[in-house]
Amino acid sequence: MFKKVLIAEDFQDTNKGIVDALETRLQIETIQEELYCDTAFNRFKLAYDKGEPFELLITDLSFKETHVKRRLTSGKELIDAVRGVDENCKVIVNSMIDDPGEINPLFTDQKINGYVCKGRYSLNELVNAIHEVYQNRTYVSPNLNLNAANAVHEMDKYDLMILKDLAEGYTKKEISARLKKQNISPNSESTIDKKVSRLFDEFGAKNTHHLIAKLIKQGKL
Amino acid sequence: MFKKVLIAEDFQDTNKGIVDALETRLQIETIQEELYCDTAFNRFKLAYDKGEPFELLITDLSFKETHVKRRLTSGKELIDAVRGVDENCKVIVNSMIDDPGEINPLFTDQKINGYVCKGRYSLNELVNAIHEVYQNRTYVSPNLNLNAANAVHEMDKYDLMILKDLAEGYTKKEISARLKKQNISPNSESTIDKKVSRLFDEFGAKNTHHLIAKLIKQGKL
């Protein structure tokens, strides 16, 4: 079994649950937990340089923003950074996200080894995932089937992201800037304009106020 | 200290972390965890009827939907149900939500005793919260200031009327015209501007999009 495992997860209580399970059910010797992507990466790099690398990284995808400016702010970035240091380290993602469309790229692009969808029995799942990954197999939460990734939504993930930001008071200019910073494309103000305008037609809204109100009332936001 | 505590939280790993903390740091004798609102309520009711009631309920607000149809699907509903059985049981909510506008009603309407915002150090907070609540005080995560929403400045009919129109996509010019036609005063565009701006401050909204979204989510629109 793995001897050195690093956990990045910003919910302290969740974190504690994972550590406990790993200790008691897998007898892993060294378990380090970090609450921030940055510190997690630093610890990873340090251990690698010392010649005592971590063998497995368990990370969430989303980390709450803090007042402190951080270089790494998402699990995705952390994985990229880690991959840049050590190609061979196993990675298991443990997140709430259950959209196959978002998870698939993690395997194809980020080369992760396992995905556990946070939920009622995720702790058991995580233990299974670690077993599988240790034996060089991949693991995916059984309750989500990555095959049926193409459910026809009226609003795709991109639209939803924009609408959520708008509903939180961000301007299209700010949203455009954010998308650029996160290397998400398309990201021009013009395209955002177009996307939202199309939603006006689809949902029969007069303007953004109206659209936001409708979507929230429909539970889609 | 409390002797019987019930935890409702659908993330098994989070759950585990809480249980662990409660056991080791508070020496609570009986800790029951449930992953569903329904089963949590059943357990609560059963214990109450037996004359061995729970003294404290710790619950999340949102629970993932499942294929199984459930009578209770949110923490709010669970709290209501519990309150219907035992008025005296303490309730602490442990959730990701950090919008004071959503949290305040929990105290005023649901009569909860504590609120802990899930985050990096929420486990420590939860322990503090339990201490406070045990001594008949209320607890609120310090990082979110309920003051912004604490002066629950009731929106009057006039504000409500304007906001509803805005949410339906009317411009302030149109609203002003309508008010004039209906002989409702004040009715100038300028006054409408001012009224809405004041609501930005009161509800901590960045702009109209934000304000509408907040109010609808709070059920005030």
Add this chain to the structure above:
DNA sequence: CAATCCCTTACAGATTTCCGTAAGGGATTG
């Protein structure tokens, strides 16, 4: 290969929002 479609982007103009300043009127108070 050319025609076509679709998506992204830039840009421009009209409208709307947002925010500050300021004037006027009514009510209250010392």
Add this chain to the structure above:
DNA sequence: CAATCCCTTACGGAAATCTGTAAGGGATTG
């Protein structure tokens, strides 16, 4: 009565929204 406060209203400027036009690129098709 004067001073003050609050509410309404007008106005102006900066920023944002909304809409239309147009150019360019990639993918598809015949």
